[in-house]
Amino acid sequence: MNEPANLPPDAPRDPLLDALRERLGDYGAPPPPGAWAGIRQRLPAPVLPWWRRPRRLLPLLALLVLVGLSGYLLSLSGQLGGQPAVPLASHPARVPAQRLPGAEIPDGAAALPSTNQLDNEPIAAATQGTNAAAPRVWPNAATAPTPTTTPSAASPPSLAKAPLPAATKTAPLVAAADSRRSKGAARRAGTQLLAAESLRKSSANLHVTASRSATSRRARYPLATAAGATSQLRHRRNTVARLARLRHHVSGLNPQKKTTTPNAHSLAEPTDSEHTKANNLRIMAAQRHSTRPAGFLGSPPHLARRTRRYSGAAAHQTKRSAEATAAAESTVKETLTPLSAYPPWPPAARAEAAAPASLALHRADLLLLPPAALPASLATRPDSSPPARPVRRWALLATAGPTLSYRTIGAAPSALGTRPDLAHLERPALGFGAQVQVRRVLTGRWALAVGLGYQEYATRLALQVHDTLRVRQRDTYQLLTIPVQLSYALGTPRGHLAKALLLGAEVGWYRGGRSTEDNAGNYQQQTYTATATDSIYAAKTLALSLGFDLRYRLGGPASRWQWLVQPTARYVLTPFVQPNKAGFSPRQPFSLGLFTGFSWDIR
Amino acid sequence: MASATAVSDALLTACRRGEEAAQFQLYNLLSHQLMGVCLRYCPSRAEAEDALQNTFVKLFTRLDQYRGEGPFEAWARRVAVHTSLHALEQHRLRHPGGYGPGSLDDEATALPSPEPSALDELAAADLLHHLAALPPGYRAVLNLYAIEGYSHAEIAQLLGIAEGTSKSQLARARQLLAQRLCLANPKLCQS
Numbered sequence: 001m002n003e004p005a006n007l008p009p010d011a012p013r014d015p016l017l018d019a020l021r022e023r024l025g026d027y028g029a030p031p032p033p034g035a036w037a038g039i040r041q042r043l044p045a046p047v048l049p050w051w052r053r054p055r056r057l058l059p060l061l062a063l064l065v066l067v068g069l070s071g072y073l074l075s076l077s078g079q080l081g082g083q084p085a086v087p088l089a090s091h092p093a094r095v096p097a098q099r100l101p102g103a104e105i106p107d108g109a110a111a112l113p114s115t116n117q118l119d120n121e122p123i124a125a126a127t128q129g130t131n132a133a134a135p136r137v138w139p140n141a142a143t144a145p146t147p148t149t150t151p152s153a154a155s156p157p158s159l160a161k162a163p164l165p166a167a168t169k170t171a172p173l174v175a176a177a178d179s180r181r182s183k184g185a186a187r188r189a190g191t192q193l194l195a196a197e198s199l200r201k202s203s204a205n206l207h208v209t210a211s212r213s214a215t216s217r218r219a220r221y222p223l224a225t226a227a228g229a230t231s232q233l234r235h236r237r238n239t240v241a242r243l244a245r246l247r248h249h250v251s252g253l254n255p256q257k258k259t260t261t262p263n264a265h266s267l268a269e270p271t272d273s274e275h276t277k278a279n280n281l282r283i284m285a286a287q288r289h290s291t292r293p294a295g296f297l298g299s300p301p302h303l304a305r306r307t308r309r310y311s312g313a314a315a316h317q318t319k320r321s322a323e324a325t326a327a328a329e330s331t332v333k334e335t336l337t338p339l340s341a342y343p344p345w346p347p348a349a350r351a352e353a354a355a356p357a358s359l360a361l362h363r364a365d366l367l368l369l370p371p372a373a374l375p376a377s378l379a380t381r382p383d384s385s386p387p388a389r390p391v392r393r394w395a396l397l398a399t400a401g402p403t404l405s406y407r408t409i410g411a412a413p414s415a416l417g418t419r420p421d422l423a424h425l426e427r428p429a430l431g432f433g434a435q436v437q438v439r440r441v442l443t444g445r446w447a448l449a450v451g452l453g454y455q456e457y458a459t460r461l462a463l464q465v466h467d468t469l470r471v472r473q474r475d476t477y478q479l480l481t482i483p484v485q486l487s488y489a490l491g492t493p494r495g496h497l498a499k500a501l502l503l504g505a506e507v508g509w510y511r512g513g514r515s516t517e518d519n520a521g522n523y524q525q526q527t528y529t530a531t532a533t534d535s536i537y538a539a540k541t542l543a544l545s546l547g548f549d550l551r552y553r554l555g556g557p558a559s560r561w562q563w564l565v566q567p568t569a570r571y572v573l574t575p576f577v578q579p580n581k582a583g584f585s586p587r588q589p590f591s592l593g594l595f596t597g598f599s600w601d602i603r
Numbered sequence: 604m605a606s607a608t609a610v611s612d613a614l615l616t617a618c619r620r621g622e623e624a625a626q627f628q629l630y631n632l633l634s635h636q637l638m639g640v641c642l643r644y645c646p647s648r649a650e651a652e653d654a655l656q657n658t659f660v661k662l663f664t665r666l667d668q669y670r671g672e673g674p675f676e677a678w679a680r681r682v683a684v685h686t687s688l689h690a691l692e693q694h695r696l697r698h699p700g701g702y703g704p705g706s707l708d709d710e711a712t713a714l715p716s717p718e719p720s721a722l723d724e725l726a727a728a729d730l731l732h733h734l735a736a737l738p739p740g741y742r743a744v745l746n747l748y749a750i751e752g753y754s755h756a757e758i759a760q761l762l763g764i765a766e767g768t769s770k771s772q773l774a775r776a777r778q779l780l781a782q783r784l785c786l787a788n789p790k791l792c793q794s
Contacts, residue, residue: 016781017749020730024750027727028639032652036630039659046621 059490059501063548066569067592070406392560392601393441397449399564399597400434405457407576410586422518423585426459429474433593435483445489447500453481455508455543455570457589461516463523471523473516477576477589479508479541487549496554502547502568510537536581543572551599560601568593610675619666626663633676634659637683642731643746644687646694646739654690658683684751688761691739725788733783741776748773 406428412421437451456478463471485504511530516523528535547568554561571590579586610632617625638655645651661682669678734742743762747753748769755773759766 014749014777016777017745020734020745020749020780023725023727023730024639024643024734026636026639027643027731028635028637029642031634031638031655035634035652035656035659036627038656039630039663040623040626042656042660043626043663044621046623 059499059548063567063569066546070569070590070592392603394602395439395562395599396602397435397437397439397451397564397597397599399437399566399595400432401566401593401595401597403431403433403455403457403570403591403593404428405431405459405589405591407457407459407587407589409588412585413583421585422461422463422516422523423587425463426461426475429458429460431456431458431476431591431593433591433595435481435595437483437485439487439599445500447487447489449483449485449487449504451483453483453506455479455481455506455591456513457572457591465523471516473514473523473525475513475515475525477513477515477537478511480511481506481508481543483545485545485547493551493553496552498551498553498562500549500551502545502549502566504545504547506543506545506570508541508543508572510535510539510541513537536577536584538575538578540574541572541576542574543570545570547595562599562601564595564597564599566593566595566597568595612671615666615669615675618663629662630659633662633679636676637679640680640683641687641690643734643750644684644743645690646735650690650694651687654683654687657690658686661686680751684747685761688743691743695739725784729787733780733787736783737776737779741772741779744769744772745776745780 407426409423409426412424433453433455435451435453437449437453439447439449441447456476458474458476461471461473461475465471483504483506485502487500487502490499490501509530510528512528512532514525514527515536516525528537545568547566550565552563552565553559554563569590569592572588576587576589577584610629614625614629618629634655637658638651641651641654641658642648645654658679662679669675734745737745740762744758747758747761748755753761755766755769758764758769762769764772
């Protein structure tokens with residue numbers, strides 16, 4: 001005889017025990033037919049992917065809200081995209097009528113000048129007649145009216161007429177508001193109609209009054225029909241509630257059924273899970289007793305009695321519930337003559353109403369289930385401890401990507417006098433960012449990343465100073481940064497994907513840039529360097545960042561490479577313009593960036 | 604006791620995600636073997652079926668506790684043994700005083716032991732039937748020691764008894780089983 005595989009170390013050889021081990025070691029028996037159904041019923045719901053779990057979506061939603069809010073704020077300021085040029089004429093300040101050295105002549109509609117360079121060629125104002133006498137900026141360079149077709153071209157523009165475009169905008173706004181109101185009313189009416197329609201389908205015992213003429217009437221008079229629909233909805237709710245009360249009352253009249261008959265609501269609306277659980281319990285009990293051999297390890301009498309008792313209780317409950325429902329329905333039919341005009345319940349609804357609430361089955365189900373706790377000895381075994389954390393804590397990150405940057409701006413400086421403040425006419429522009437970081441996983445879900453970065457905030461300026469004079473600039477602010485980012489992992493990594501929230505701070509050093517300045521009507525771009533002593537921008541800044549970190553592990557679980565996508569928002573907290581610089585509006589740049597790159601696990 | 608089944612990592616991963624098809628596949632792979640384990644420990648088939656259900660519920664809900672050290676079948680078998688012992692303990696609490704060896708020892712003390720080779724002629728179901736007729740405490744110790752391969756120290760820790768108790772119960776269980784086999788099949792002891 002061969003040596004048994006799992007002989008205890010302190011076991012003397014015992015032929016009988018060896019024979020027993022050989023015969024029964026691999027012994028198996030077919031499981032009962034209903035076992036899998038019972039197991040499946042007790043298992044928790046499948047683990048949903050992260051994008052289907054609301055809690056996991058919260059950071060993403062927060063980011064979307066952040067982006068949406070930023071866009072909304074930008075659109076409120078009236079300077080977000082779509083308008084390539086800002087009309088200086090609508091600005092409260094007056095622009096002197098003079099030749100503008102810092103301007104360029106557009107060469108037809110398609111030939112737009114460079115966005116970075118200001119063409120300093122002067123324009124011969126005399127060639128433009130009276131229109132050139134004062135700078136006039138049209139809302140849109142592409143749709144700027146020609147001197148021969150524009151009403152303003154017939155009469156020279158003046159400051160008194162400057163608000164006219166705004167006034168003409170008011171009328172469409174009022175019309176749009178009216179349109180929105182009527183659309184909103186139609187939407188509300190549609191929602192109410194849908195609710196009424198849904199109730200009509202689910203009740204199945206109420207009459208239908210909708211008709212084609214009503215439908216067309218709804219389309220023509222949404223508010224009026226919505227009120228009608230609301231009235232119908234209320235009427236149907238009252239009817240259903242009255243039916244339920246009557247059923248409950250009728251079932252309560254029978255003293256034998258008073259304590260056990262479920263209420264009208266549970267009679268009318270048993271859930272599918274209750275049906276399934278009750279059916280499964282009955283099927284399992286029947287299968288267990290039918291498949292159990294009579295003479296083999298006979299079932300204890302108490303267990304058989306208990307199961308029979310529960311099955312009998314369930315059947316009795318079903319019978320009594322059906323009787324109660326039938327009595328309620330018959331009484332309703334007899335006592336409510338007007339309701340007889342309604343169509344009868346369809347068979348499906350009647351069968352659903354006749355199903356038991358199966359409260360007793362729930363109790364039986366709970367009693368039949370043995371406790372699921374592990375014995376203490378198993379719970380304390382070494383293999384019961386949670387999986388160990390990954391050993392690679394250090395990683396090197398390199399990310400870069402575009403940013404959409406803008407700024408919040410303070411009040412225009414009083415030193416400008418009557419001239420417009422160009423800073424208030426800026427619009428968002430695409431910037432750029434990059435950073436290299438070393439990341440270390442701290443305890444639990446937290447990780448810290450520190451590195452070196454580069455951020456370029458940008459704004460753009462597009463002015464139609466004159467119908468032949470267009471100014472387009474892209475102002476930039478370049479910062480060298482030391483980003484410190486704390487990340488919090490959202491859930492455990494599943495497969496290749498891991499997610500985290502990012503919260504960070506960045507110390508930045510101004511390294512130069514360009515900004516357009518109004519030098520007595522001469523719109524020129526001033527270039528600053530890191531060592532310029534006359535720079536109007538603060539040398540050091542502090543910014544906060546908030547983002548989302550998505551990681552996808554490339555290759556197998558042992559791979560060190562991860563692909564990163566980090567949508568991140570940044571906001572400069574400290575004053576960006578030096579406080580002692582008069583004539584410049586205070587500004588706080590911010591950006592929304594989509595960084596992407598790679599991470600390499602060091603050790 | 605090498606198992607013929609092979610549970611792949613992919614199957615376990617799918618089970619961790621809660622995929623019903625994978626869980627059913629794992630159930631089909633292991634249910635036959637684990638039902639045999641539960642039958643050897645539980646006092647009745649009904650309770651063995653309940654223990655089997657509890658075993659699989661534990662397997663599926665605590666799958667993260669399996670760290671891949673050793674075959675999954677062995678881990679599942681260990682869970683089944685512990686679940687069955689828990690069911691046995693619950694049964695003992697519901698029926699106190701029903702587990703003494705009583706007169707079983709006395710009625711068969713005079714009979715000889717069967718020849719081990721003669722056990723080959725006995726069907727496994729019959730052998731299991733005789734095993735089931737032993738007092739549950741004896742049967743648990745005999746199963747744990749002779750079939751699962753636990754040491755007396757492990758059995759003592761698992762059942763909360765002294766190590767000496769485990770040894771004495773094993774000896775009495777062996778003697779009782781041998782005598783029952785001889786009583787039921789005198790031919791086993793004649794050779």
